[in-house]
Amino acid sequence: MNATDVIEAFSMPSWNGPISEADRARALTALEDGKVVMVPGLEFRLHEGEYPFLDAGALDNSRKNISYDPRAGKCGGSGVSGPELERLTIMMDRYATSADHLVRLMLPSYAPHLEVARTSFRPAEIGGRVYSPRHDDRRLHVDAFPTRPTGGRRILRVFTNAAPDGALRRWRVGEPFPDFAAAFLPRVRGMFPFQSLAMSMLGLTKGRRTRYDQCMLGLHDTCKLDMKYQEIAPQADVVFAAGTTWMCYTDQVLHAALAGHCAFEQTFHVPVEAMASPEKSPLKVLERLSGRRLV
Numbered sequence: 116m117n118a119t120d121v122i123e124a125f126s127m128p129s130w131n132g133p134i135s136e137a138d139r140a141r142a143l144t145a146l147e148d149g150k151v152v153m154v155p156g157l158e159f160r161l162h163e164g165e166y167p168f169l170d171a172g173a174l175d176n177s178r179k180n181i182s183y184d185p186r187a188g189k190c191g192g193s194g195v196s197g198p199e200l201e202r203l204t205i206m207m208d209r210y211a212t213s214a215d216h217l218v219r220l221m222l223p224s225y226a227p228h229l230e231v232a233r234t235s236f237r238p239a240e241i242g243g244r245v246y247s248p249r250h251d252d253r254r255l256h257v258d259a260f261p262t263r264p265t266g267g268r269r270i271l272r273v274f275t276n277a278a279p280d281g282a283l284r285r286w287r288v289g290e291p292f293p294d295f296a297a298a299f300l301p302r303v304r305g306m307f308p309f310q311s312l313a314m315s316m317l318g319l320t321k322g323r324r325t326r327y328d329q330c331m332l333g334l335h336d337t338c339k340l341d342m343k344y345q346e347i348a349p350q351a352d353v354v355f356a357a358g359t360t361w362m363c364y365t366d367q368v369l370h371a372a373l374a375g376h377c378a379f380e381q382t383f384h385v386p387v388e389a390m391a392s393p394e395k396s397p398l399k400v401l402e403r404l405s406g407r408r409l410v
C-alpha cells in the first residue's frame with residue numbers, strides 16, 4: 116500500500132475555503148470510503164501568548180493531552196489556572212471553532228446532524244515513551260473508547276499538526292475496514308447479558324454499551340495485541356507536515372501514530388443515517404458480517 120491509496124488531498128487557502136462543489140463531493144466520498152482527507156498548508160495560527168503551551172513540560176505531565184469540552188467551554192488536564200487557564204481555553208476554543216467551520220464547509224450534508232464532541236491538544240512527543248499495549252496508539256487500531264460508547268454513531272476527527280519546530284506527524288494507515296473486520300470479528304468475544312446495563316448503571320460508561328460498541332472495543336484490543344498482524348498487515352506510511360490539517364473517520368481507518376508533537380484534534384459524532392452511503396459504516400459492515408443487529 117502507498118500513501119496515495121489512502122490520502123485524498125485538497126487545496127484550500129483558509130479555514131473559510133473557498134471549496135468547489137466538485138471538491139465537496141470528492142471529500143464526502145473519500146471520507147466514507149475510509150480515506151484520509153488532507154489539506155496541506157491549512158495551518159492553525161497561534162497567538163503571541165500561546166507559544167508557551169506548546170512546551171509539553173509547561174502542562175500537567177501526568178496526562179498526555181489537554182482536553183476541552185466546547186459545549187461547556189471547559190478545559191481539563193492542563194495543570195494551569197487563573198489567566199493562563201483563560202488563555203489556554205481561548206486557544207482550545209479557537210481550534211474547536213475552526214474545525215467545526217471546516218467540517219460544515221466541506222461536508223454541508225452533515226451539518227444539521229453533526230454532534231460536536233471533545234477537542235484535544237497533544238503537546239507531548241509520541242515516540243520514545245512507554246505505553247501499555249492497549250493504550251499504545253503507535254499500533255494499528257480503529258478508535259473505540261471503553262467509557263464512551265457511540266451506539267453506532269461515527270467518530271469523525273479533524274487534526275492539525277502545529278509543531279513549532281516543523282516536526283512531521285507520522286502515521287501508518289492500514290487496510291480497508293471490511294477486510295480487517297472480516298479477519299478479526301470471529302476472534303472478538305461477545306458481551307455477557309446485562310453487562311451493558313450494569314456498566315451504565317454503575318456509571319462506568321456514558322450511556323449504554325451496545326453490541327456494536329463491544330465489537331469495536333474487541334477489534335481495537337485484538338488488533339493492537341496481535342504483533343504479527345502489526346508487522347505484516349498491509350499498511351502505508353503517511354506523513355503530515357507541520358501546518359497541515361487532515362480528517363478521517365477514525366472508527367473506520369486503521370491508523371497508528373508513530374511520532375510527532377503539538378497536534379490539535381477535534382472530534383465529531385455523525386449518525387449513520389446522515390452518511391451519503393450508510394452501508395460503508397462500521398456498524399453496517401459488522402452487521403452484515405455477523406448476520407445480526409448490533410444496536
Ligand code: SIN
Binds near residue numbers: 237252274365370372
Ligand atoms: C490516534 O488516534 O491513535 C492518535 C492520532 C494522533 O494523535 O495523531
Ligand code: FE
Binds near residue numbers: 256257258365
Ligand atoms: Fe486512534
